[in-house]
Amino acid sequence: MEKKLIRENAFPSLGLGVGFELWMTFLAPRMIGVTWLLLGAVLVLFWAYSWWKHRYWANQGVPTPPVVPFIGHAHKLFAPDRMCDFGREAYYNYGGSKLCGLYSFHEPTLLVGDPELMRHIYVKDFDHFIDRRTFDMPSEKDIVTAxxxxxxxxxxxxxxxxxxxxxxxxxxxxxxxxxxxxxxxxxxxxxxxxxxxxxxxxxxxxxxxxxxxxxxxxxxxxxxxxxxxxxxxxxxxxxxxxxxxxxxxxxxxxxxxxxxxxxxxxxxxxxxxxxxxxxxxxxxxxxxxxxxxxxxxxxxxxxxxxxxxxxxxxxxxxxxxxxxxxxxxxxxxxxxxxxxxxxxxxxxxxxxxxxxxxxxxxxxxxxxxxxxxxxxxxxxxxxxxxxxxxxxxxxxxxxxLFLERKCVKEYKIPGMDVTIKPGMIVTSPVYDIHxxxxxxxxxxxxxxxxxxxxxxxxxxxxxxxxxxxxxxxxxxxxxxxxxxxxxxxxxxxxxxxxxxxxxxxxxxxxxxxxxxxxxxxxxxxxxxxxx
Incomplete structure (x- = not known):
């Protein structure tokens, strides 16, 4: 009778212990595995998206310096101490003396160093590139600059x-x-x-x-x-x-x-x-x-x-x-x-x-x-x-060091199968040309x-x-x-x-x-x- 009582009183706690032990042994590792699997899948999808976005210039046959996933070339374009060296590298090693594709994160930009192409973009076909790079400045404190x-x-x-x-x-x-x-x-x-x-x-x-x-x-x-x-x-x-x-x-x-x-x-x-x-x-x-x-x-x-x-x-x-x-x-x-x-x-x-x-x-x-x-x-x-x-x-x-214009209407570069879309920035490396x-x-x-x-x-x-x-x-x-x-x-x-x-x-x-x-x-x- 005493042994039976002990077994009945202990059963609930034994049940919880067994449930926890089952969770830790079988279910938790699987849930953790599923979570990592989902995270991995998301990262793969993001990487695939980034890879796809960074194929823009390759699909048009435009040479591009090596890109960093998600960032593109932004880590060099936004760093004043790196920008000049990077511009020189793109100009001499990746076709920038004619034209070269770059990426500010996922946004494609075009580096143009050929004087004849520059004549078309900045002068002859200026109506396609009438604007410079613009920044939305919503703060009232920026109204003078804007x-x-x-x-x-x-x-x-x-x-x-x-x-x-x-x-x-x-x-x-x-x-x-x-x-x-x-x-x-x-x-x-x-x-x-x-x-x-x-x-x-x-x-x-x-x-x-x-x-x-x-x-x-x-x-x-x-x-x-x-x-x-x-x-x-x-x-x-x-x-x-x-x-x-x-x-x-x-x-x-x-x-x-x-x-x-x-x-x-x-x-x-x-x-x-x-x-x-x-x-x-x-x-x-x-x-x-x-x-x-x-x-x-x-x-x-x-x-x-x-x-x-x-x-x-x-x-x-x-x-x-x-x-x-x-x-x-x-x-x-x-x-x-x-x-x-x-x-x-x-x-x-x-x-x-x-x-x-x-x-x-x-x-x-x-x-x-x-x-x-x-x-x-x-x-x-x-x-x-x-x-x-x-x-x-x-x-x-x-x-x-650079000239910049913003495309306002779609433009096909003369003599090339390269299209510049509205909103895209075109840059010319003045220092390197000089x-x-x-x-x-x-x-x-x-x-x-x-x-x-x-x-x-x-x-x-x-x-x-x-x-x-x-x-x-x-x-x-x-x-x-x-x-x-x-x-x-x-x-x-x-x-x-x-x-x-x-x-x-x-x-x-x-x-x-x-x-x-x-x-x-x-x-x-x-x-x-x-x-």
Missing amino acids: NMLTLKTGEEWKKLRAIMSPTFTSGKIKGMFPLVCEKADQLVSFCLKEARTKPFVDMKYNFGRFTLDTIASCAFGIECNSLVDEKPEFAKQVDSFFKISTGMILKFILLSLFPKLVEVLNLRLSVPATDFFEEVVRETMRARQSGNKRGDFLDLLLEAEVSTGDAEGTKSKEALDEVTIISQSVLFLVAGYDTTASTLAFASFLLAKHPEIQQRLRQEMSEMVEEHGDITYQGIMEAKYLDACIMETLRLYPPG RDPKYWPEPEVFRPERFLPENKANITHLTHIPFGVGPRNCIAMRFALMEAKVGLAKMLLASDIKLAPGHEEIKAEFSMGLLRPKDGVNLLLDPLKEE
Whole structure:
């Protein structure tokens, strides 16, 4: 009786134990196995999908560098320190000197390096590639950046470009010439003062202050005096535009993969310094609206009218809205500052490294002053060797390393069975084309003679494109060239530029889409005459 009682009371616990033991012995391993099997199946499906997406170019017979599943080439396209090397590899090893397929994650893009194909895409058939790469910027904090000319598309871009173009006519630029000369004189005075008290002069820093002061004065009538100000707020804020943070890279990757998530999170994509310049332009606009007109870039935008139409076809004209004016003003300030400053810094380094070229250029400047009595607009525009030195600098160190256009309607590449779909990005590797020995004998050598009038016929069309090409080229190209020529001419007439000991080489970095000196450009300046 006692044994029976014990067996009856123990049965339930024995039953649970046996059930658990059965689960652990037979069912759990099978469930775990099924789970791993499902995960494996999902991964295989994702891999197959990725493989299929990355077959786009192979199916069209376009060569492609090796891809990473799911990522494509994005790990190199989004990394500034890898982008240049990867572009060179694609150009020389995977057909990029003609055309080469790339993948930003699963999105196909096309690298085109053949000048004839570029002529079709950027010029002849421009109506198929009217837009640049665009970014959806849903945050209100990005409204100024989102409305810049460079991000405008279609008819909006055409209208805005037409409004801004008159700012950069020969007549307007000639009217700005005295202001540029005044800022260049201040640059020379400051540099020579530094040369007397410092072991070397950082010309990248000083040229940056010069271009910033020049643009602020010529375009907005603002005297920011960043050369002489011990704590130049303007310069500090504009420099922050070109510092790429890890957070910024991650945001743009997130934008590429999950644009809706960026919208939901209301992530800001523009740099905070935009707010500083937005307020500066607003204050200047208020002063102009009170009657202080100067006839400069800002006045032109304030007076501009854009054609509009309603559903019934009635056309009228309206003034540009405030956000559009502010956006173009901030763009002009920021874009014009760094590109010209970097070009001048690279040019001064190359001239210091080649004293015989520097002396020949100085001789041309001296003869110009002797003929015209001073540095004049006409003299600067006619100085052939000065122009050649600037152009050769831009060949070796183009501000923008890549050209980009976005396809807006399906396009079949002439003479090839390759189709570019709407929304696809087409890129051209400016830096690699500029240094391709196929077009440029001894491409690494600084040789301004290439660009003298008697030699220009030897240059293959569209192999020198530092300002872009076609209708979407740099709108301020002529102003930038005039500004650079004046700054360089004034410096050479005032001083002999030499390499500083320990700074005989220069490093370049790719930041925010621009090529610039990495650690400054440190040079020695020997005055040629008393100030």
